[in-house]
Amino acid sequence: MTATPTPIDPKSMRLHNLALVLRTVADGDGVSRARIAAITGLNKTTVSSLVADLIDRGLVREAGITQRGGVGRPGVTVVLDGESFVALGLEINVDHMAFTAVDLLGRVRDEGFVRRDSRGRAAGDTLASLALLLRQALERLRNSGLRPVGAVLGLPGLVDPAQGLLLVAPNLGWHDVPVVAQLREALDEPDLDIRVENEANLGALAECWEGLGRSIDDFVYVSGYIGVGAGLIIGGKLHRGATGFGGEFGHMTLVADGPRCSCGSRGCVEALVGLEALLRRAGLEPDGPGRSTPTSATSPVTRLVEAAAAGEPRVVRALADVGAHLGAGFASAVNLVGCNAVVLGGYFASLHPWLREPIERELADRVLSSAWVPVEVGRSQLPGDAAVRGAALLSLRAMLDDPGRVTPVAPGARGDAG
């Protein structure tokens, strides 16, 4: 029996082609309609009609003239429109909240960072505080003529993106929170597409798209703060596993009867290498979450870096111990998934100069294949907060994949609309 061909619905086909053309423009640095037709295999009339549609939606605009080639007349190039939409990246972490608004060209158009200890506070209170911060930002963005199109919220815990739920965030003490519904209600933005994602996954995605991932396809990204999260990039894509909860490197057991972890287990990576564990080992007082930004002069990370640079023995020893624990954890991950790089993000990135050597030593000793394929110990290439950047990029990409959900601007409302 032969399979019946699936009838192609012309509307779905057009939306598919619209996304294809938009992706081609996003991947190029100014492409002509003829070039889009050559790349996509669509005919020139169809491409012209789709480009006109994308211009009406405010997603692309016409730019300069391409160089005149050997034959034919020069074409006008098409580029993403950086003055139309912004996507929001949001983050709530143990001791801070942050947001960034990124336009289609990847430029930051607004951002904010607030120190706030959310441990033990009701999720609704923290979400309401974030909403207050965002309402002001949304107003500023709209006043600049930008249309906020979506937001992704990064949280340090297990999330269910499909249901918009936070299942558990051990370090915040939150569980079973319908975060997307609560944030949407607090924001009073019924049309804003809001999604939730694990903060370390977002950091891994940002690293994948804009950092070391441009040259490496398979790596474990580890983001260290009070908690230790991770995202696994395999074949250039985030690996979630069947449950969606894969990549919880921070809760891999390193010492079966080791110290108690926030998750309720014992001897997890996080319990041994989290920021507070490191500060205890180093004999430094945590200044308490909420009292400084991660890079401010008084932050514990800055004090650690200064003490390590000054060669303070107890701090240097603590970093060697933490590096050895991290290395042992990485070795298990590498033996299991066969990636050839690990990337240090969060506070580990600042401490890379001291952590790298002990990690490399453990990897060489414990990874069976290391004599043939050494494992690179990289440092996150992203300046600033990788999670909020990843969140904004994820939201932008969701729109680029589905341009049909952006409604066209009313005719005449835009000078450049055909």
Ligand SMILES: [Zn+2]
């Ligand atoms: Zn744990």
